[in-house]
Amino acid sequence: MTLGFEENLNMNKTTSTGVQPLYQPVLNRHLLMVSKPTMVHAQFGQKVEIPKGKGKTIAWDKLSPLPKAKMPLTEGITPEGTAINISRVTTTPEQYGAYVSTTDQFEFFTPNPSPEVLRINEVLGDNAGETLDSLTADVLSTGTNVQYPNGKAARASLTTNDVLTVAEIKKAVRTLKGNRAKKLKGNKYVAIIHTDIAHDLMNDSEWKYPHQYVDTKQIYDGEIGELYGVKFVESPDAKVFRGEKFAGYDELSVVKVDDKKIYIAETITDTQASDLTSAATKRKIIVNDFVYTVSSVTAGKNGEAYLTCSAAVDESVSVDMKIYPGEGAASGRPVYSTLVLGDNAYGVTDPKGTLENITKPLGSAGSADPLNQRSTMGWKSYHAAKILVNEYMVRIETVSTRY
Numbered sequence: 001m002t003l004g005f006e007e008n009l010n011m012n013k014t015t016s017t018g019v020q021p022l023y024q025p026v027l028n029r030h031l032l033m034v035s036k037p038t039m040v041h042a043q044f045g046q047k048v049e050i051p052k053g054k055g056k057t058i059a060w061d062k063l064s065p066l067p068k069a070k071m072p073l074t075e076g077i078t079p080e081g082t083a084i085n086i087s088r089v090t091t092t093p094e095q096y097g098a099y100v101s102t103t104d105q106f107e108f109f110t111p112n113p114s115p116e117v118l119r120i121n122e123v124l125g126d127n128a129g130e131t132l133d134s135l136t137a138d139v140l141s142t143g144t145n146v147q148y149p150n151g152k153a154a155r156a157s158l159t160t161n162d163v164l165t166v167a168e169i170k171k172a173v174r175t176l177k178g179n180r181a182k183k184l185k186g187n188k189y190v191a192i193i194h195t196d197i198a199h200d201l202m203n204d205s206e207w208k209y210p211h212q213y214v215d216t217k218q219i220y221d222g223e224i225g226e227l228y229g230v231k232f233v234e235s236p237d238a239k240v241f242r243g244e245k246f247a248g249y250d251e252l253s254v255v256k257v258d259d260k261k262i263y264i265a266e267t268i269t270d271t272q273a274s275d276l277t278s279a280a281t282k283r284k285i286i287v288n289d290f291v292y293t294v295s296s297v298t299a300g301k302n303g304e305a306y307l308t309c310s311a312a313v314d315e316s317v318s319v320d321m322k323i324y325p326g327e328g329a330a331s332g333r334p335v336y337s338t339l340v341l342g343d344n345a346y347g348v349t350d351p352k353g354t355l356e357n358i359t360k361p362l363g364s365a366g367s368a369d370p371l372n373q374r375s376t377m378g379w380k381s382y383h384a385a386k387i388l389v390n391e392y393m394v395r396i397e398t399v400s401t402r403y
Contacts, residue, residue, distance in 0.1 A: 027121055027357035031379055034125025035355065040222050040235035041136040041385075044190050044341050045348035050093055050382050052353075059090045060347040062388050065180065091386045093349055096135070097358075098127055099378025104362055107375070120377055121357060128355060128379045133237045134250075136348055137192075139385040140393070141239040141337050147172055147396045155241060155335050155397055163200050164193075164338055164398045169227055172340040172394040179391040181342025189230045192339045194238035196400040198224060201232070230340060239337040241397070243327035246283060247272040247297070252323040254287065255303045257313050260295075262287070262323065268305035273297040282310075284326030286334075288317050289402070291326050333403045338396040345392035348385045355381040 048058055064085040073079060100120060148154070149162045169191070176189055184190050193201065201207065207225060222233040246252060253265040276283060276297040283294045285307065292309040299305055307323075328334050358380055363372040387393070 027117070027359065028355075030118060030121050031125045031128065031357045032352060032355055034122050035129030035132070035351070035379075037222070038126060038129030038235075038237070039133045039136075039351070040192060040233055040237065041133050041140065042348050042351070043233070044184060044192075045136070045346045045385065046344050046388065047350045048347060049350050049353050050384075056092050057090050058093060058349065058384060059088050060386065060388055062087045062089055062344075089347065089386055089388055091384045093382040093384035095380065095382050096131055097378055097380035098124070098131070099358070099376045100124070102375050102377070104371075104373050104375075107362065117377075124357070124377065124379045128351075128381060130237055132351060132381065132383050133235065135383055136385040137235075137237055137239045137337075140339055140346060140387065141241075141395065143339075143387055143393055143395050144390050145175070145394050147175070147394055149396070149398055158333070158335060158397065158399050160333070160399065162399050163401060164197050164336075164396060165201075166204050166206050166227065168396050168398070169230060169340070172396055173228055173230060175394050176340065176342050176392065179342075181389075181392040182344070183229075184341070184343050186231065188226070190341045191230050191232045192238050192341070193224075193232050193234050194240060194336045194338070194400075195234050195236050196402045197238075197336045197338055197398065198232065198234045200401050201227070238339070240324075241335040241337070242286075243325040246285065246323070246325050247276065250324075252285075252307075254317060254319055254321045254323060256319060257315075257317050259312050260309045261306045262309065262313055262317070263303055263306040264323065265303060266305065267301045268297060268299045270299045273299035273305075284332075285309075285323050286326040286403075287323045288314065288321050290314050290317065291332075328403075333399045335397050336400055338398065340394045340396065342392040345389055346385060346387045349383055351381050351383070354383075355379065 046060055048060060050058060064087065066082050066084065069082070071079070100123075147168065148158065149165065149168050152158055152162060172191075173189060181189070202225070204227075207227060222235055223231055224234050225232050242250070247266070247268050249266055255263040255265050257263070276294065285292050285294055290313075292311065292313065294307045295310045296308045297305070298308070324334070326332070356379065358376075358378050360376045362375045363369070365374065
């Protein structure tokens with residue numbers, strides 16, 4: 001049975017929303033405004049701008065703390081000065097982007113295209129924010145200051161009972177205080193928590209909602225509450241360890257379902273399809289909380305590739321749902337990262353100077369589009385993130401009651 005989707009629409013047509021170019025500066029400002037709330041991880045890093053024409057290397061300066069001055073001063077004698085140690089952390093930003101295509105016909109038949117331009121730009125802004133936020137989360141997930149619940153020593157050892165608790169938050173706070181990590185705005189540490197884990201933690205009787213604060217102002221985008229001096233900010237892009245990537249992808253997107261077949265939006269090559277199909281151990285996937293074994297994979301582009309499962313796919317699985325590797329990192333379960341942060345734990349580039357909307361109107365492609373049938377609209381940005389002080393962040397790895 002086919003569920004809720006016709007053909008793959010990798011190019012907008014007359015049935016899709018239309019687009020006409022607005023003023024570029026307006027679209028750039030709108031793109032940044034839309035993307036900002038989804039970039040949760042960028043809020044707490046030491047931001048640096050990427051200067052144009054100054055080379056590709058960017059840097060953050062890290063100042064080491066001074067030793068305690070416990071030697072008494074001698075009257076009339078100036079003591080030796082203390083040298084300050086400044087170390088420089090560098091990285092090279094990479095460029096990322098995505099675009100959508102539109103046709104001349106739906107632009108011609110759209111009564112009032114300007115609002116549709118903003119709608120498309122809003123989708124692009126969401127995509128830009130989610131992409132850049134996930135990239136930052138990937139970097140932060142490599143930190144070395146890791147905490148496991150219930151005395152466990154490794155990710156693979158986690159089991160059903162190893163969920164996030166108040167005790168684990170207290171332990172992380174103790175670690176940050178012991179490492180002399182400074183607090184952020186509001187004299188609080190901050191925890192970036194996945195939406196699945198936030199559900200578990202909110203069941204704790206000691207949880208405080210924002211309206212129960214002494215100061216009810218929410219400082220950060222995504223802020224949901226406070227516990228033991230830690231403000232919690234939730235994000236669906238908080239890092240989840242799900243096992244090995246599927247054909248190079250962290251996640252896949254459902255285009256349509258037909259009995260045992262799940263058509264996907266991503267491209268699968270012939271080599272990838274052959275390797276996955278012939279593998280001695282068949283891959284598992286998770287979609288809409290269901291776990292399926294993939295018996296074969298068929299290559300194709302944008303909506304043509306599909307996974308054939310060993311059993312019929314539940315009818316609740318529908319278009320745009322995400323497919324994740326199903327082996328998991330702990331007894332088949334996904335493992336979630338909760339980052340408890342002090343100030344200046346990491347650095348991140350500021351998208352303000354590099355995130356831009358790029359609109360190519362009909363006719364801009366020259367001889368590559370001889371009949372002026374196509375236009376495009378997309379986003380592009382440079383991005384980089386870097387851990388500055390491992391001791392100023394704690395990554396708590398737990399499972400969720402969802403799985």
